[in-house]
Amino acid sequence: MESSLSKRAAVIDTIPTVFGYLGIASAFGVIARSTGFSTITVIMMSIIIYAGSAQFTTVSMLVAGSPIASIIFTTFMVNSRMILMSTMVAPYFKKDKLGKGILIGTLLTDESFALAMNKLNFTNDKMNFSWFNTENMISYKTWVFATAIGAILGNFIKDPKQLGLDFANVAMFIGLLYLQVNNDKSLNKLLQVIVILLTMLLTYILTMILPPSMVIIVVTLIGCALGMVIKRVFF
Template sequence: MTVRGQKSDNWLQFKKGSVATLPLIVGAIPFGILFGTLAQQSGLSIIAAICMSFFVFAGSAQFIALGLVAAGASVPVIILTTFIVNIRHLLYSTALVPKIKHLPQSWRAVLSFGLTDETFAAVSQRYQSPDVTNAHWFYLGSVVAMWGNWQLCTWIGLALGSNIPGIESWGLEFAMVVTFIGVVVPYLSSWSMIVSVTVAGVLAILCIDLPHNSGLIVAALSGISVGLLCDNLISTHLNKGSI
């Protein structure tokens, strides 16, 4: 393949990655706007809100951080809580490491920074294809689309926050809930995944009154632990059955 042909194929994969992420971006738009709207009300300056979206780029963690900032939580509590909430990304990374370990460190750094729930859903589908030669360009296209959308929506939210009072009561956050459902449902193809999601969902409801949103931590860690245990039990049973 010529250099021009290689660049053309890379660009095509980049565009496909962006397009594949668009349906998930639709759900993230109101979520990002809501973050920008609530940022100043929670005690963040405009610059701090912009920097958080630019460098942190983690919707659920940013919202939890806002709640903790508004509640006057200490910095260590904020860091620990948001870290645990985002620990699911370790599972995403574990699944993708075999796919991108051949790439240079610079590529892996960029792709790991942009690994969101939406991008993982889009990229996982791409890596199921027999030909993954330029799949990292598809991955990059998804990252750029999601990251760019999040920055734009943060700016819009910051601009609207002072001009549209009460926007936080419009229920815009529900769009992100629907998006997460869309991300999770396609993976409910095994008993371990079904059990994991069920346990996490039930505990999230039961532990909703725990302080500092720690109920989410309990639910996430419990769901992951039970899902892994279930998967190990099923694998052991199948291995014994094959002997």
């Protein structure tokens, strides 16, 4: 990454995450198509919902015949973490028009958020609409395109796990996590490792206690609180 916040820099910075989108979105397309949804329906889900975990959840609940109200509520809970992410991103766009802020928030994803947080390490904690919007638009278009490809391939591939497509998103986040830890000079490396290990432990424990839709947001809140306490007391 470089310190520039131009559109060109955004394109270059976003390229690594594009491969993750290609994998997980195509996997969604294959799975949704193989469960009986039409190609157009699958593509429209990515255009309108644009949320990987929520889309997988929606497909599984529709197949199971769940009530629409339950699907809407579950989708909201699965994506509720975006409220926290948007809250962290919002201060960087205080001087921009409301419409620009809404556009950034509408297309915000886990990947674009993680990439932006890493970018701040190179820009002296500065961010602008041009860079972030370019990143979001590339991600959105890639997601829809990959979904369409997956939906078409769904006519021939019945089990995407055989191709390892289900691991693409995990691999991408591992890479983003490494870049964040490696490039963030403002925090002690030991502190970062401790918080990561605590987060992993919390995720493992809470997965056995809470509904999947609640795990991420609860782990995020507890992890942030523990990280803050550990930093102030020991670092």
